[in-house]
Amino acid sequence: MAVATERARRPDSFSQAVKEAVATRDVCPFCPGHEAMTPPEVLAYRAPGGTPNGEGWSVRVVPNLYAAFRLEPDGQEQRDGRFWQRDAIGACEVLISSPDHLAPTPLLPRHQVEEIVQSYVDRYRHHAQDPKQEHVLILYNHGRPAGASLEHPHSQLYAISLVPPTLADELQGGRRFHDEQRACVFCRTLDDERKAGTRIVFENDAFVVFGPFAARTPFETWIMPRRHTASFGDLDLASEKPAFAEALQLTLKALRDGLNDPPFNYFIHSAPLKADVNDTYHWHLELIPKLSTAAGFELGTGMWINVVKPEDSAAFLRERVQKLAGQPA
């Protein structure tokens, strides 16, 4: 558990009478012309001759003002009997999708989605070189019920100095499968899913979009590269970048059109930076729509009850993606 003192609030600020205001376009720190409202940018794509921290960008990346992890501390530990804590070292960034306050990924031109993917890769590779970091997580929250606190579409990056538990579980599963079968469990899953066909949503030359067999929620969807690659940082910019942008945009558009713009989260699971898992891990994106509430059962058991069969979810999205894939982007 991470205590974020930079975000700290007084206990009574959680009283249910207090409602936070949502930033409108007038005061949106991510809109062009408001660059001074954020910390100085760490990356931006501009036409040649553009001014840093000025307008005219297509994607802009800035440090997260409400960072749960910081680079400064030196990782001090405190131990008081069994109560152990250490500084949360890391970096938190916001990747602003486009200058348009009202255009989420499905509504952007395809080349802009490729720019977003390029910014993911650039910042991933940047943090992957920091010897203090163990893992880089890139994620997107859409809609207030899914935790998006600002309306202007943006992704987030967390570079952290530990391997998170969820990833550790996946790594362990991958290693165990490899020990037994001398194969990557993710590659095998792609083979099995393509053979079965019933949970496939979309395929192009480089990616497969499918509903996992043990989907946690209705419409949970994974996007996985066909090429066995442990790290997202190794995305091939020539062949895989446009294919990933296509798969991501079509999936999000099918979800938006089919379910009237539901809230969702997606995140990219990529190999830890320092572990040698090239044979056993395989990066992928997990998309989880927020269509139900994790309540006492889910919290108490760690199990999810899914009220839609993954085959039905996949068929619903597949039909919509097939229509969209025929349209010009």
Place this chain on the structure above:
Amino acid sequence: MAVATERARRPDSFSQAVKEAVATRDVCPFCPGHEAMTPPEVLAYRAPGGTPNGEGWSVRVVPNLYAAFRLEPDGQEQRDGRFWQRDAIGACEVLISSPDHLAPTPLLPRHQVEEIVQSYVDRYRHHAQDPKQEHVLILYNHGRPAGASLEHPHSQLYAISLVPPTLADELQGGRRFHDEQRACVFCRTLDDERKAGTRIVFENDAFVVFGPFAARTPFETWIMPRRHTASFGDLDLASEKPAFAEALQLTLKALRDGLNDPPFNYFIHSAPLKADVNDTYHWHLELIPKLSTAAGFELGTGMWINVVKPEDSAAFLRERVQKLAGQPA
């Protein structure tokens, strides 16, 4: 992951335009006079001479109409390559807190809270005798954002034929600690917490209420028996039942008064029914207010970012509980 065919919905029923109606008192299946709207009761406390499935009950327990687990199937497995599934065997029950549609636990007379606890124990012990079951989970969801779909206050019971992952993790931690220290990690935690004092919310003769050191959310609070007991089914009805009812009600009332009735979930973690963990496990209740949204970071990492220090949460609740504890129940 459990697919609940009994709750199955068509994919497009998740469109964000569809809103479910909340049952009002007129049509509430849990209100007195509406007993025929539920399956026949499996337990009810009534004055002698009362009629089963009639009015006049103080607590009433009925099978959950929307059960994710059923007793009927014989546990058939299906295997298609690596895709393995089996029937979800179990029992799901609803424990109606009182006849009063508008009275959650904090507003009930203390003797009624004791009746609720009695119903927990009775139904726990009933299902613990079923050789098909591995675990019994009792939980409470309060408020729509915490997943309560019916307004009338009620708890839920799940008897399931497997040990859930969250509990398996706790069991493993308890076993490892016991191997190293020859002691119960939960007993040791109680000692350490009482010595530190800063995260204690309330104590009586039999229970300690405290904010755990690694609290996942603001105001996460645990209620733990001082007597080392692995199973909730072994609650001592003479001494521990009233003490547990007191601790639970005061905690919920402090939360309600202090934060203006926030949504929350609580669940009781108790030993698996068949494992010999008498030395290493220690039952307890975990209360998790729903004050923030688990978003991409939490889903992607399995880690929680808590924006309030657990010491501040505990101090806030402690102050309110102390005032309440001085008042007549």
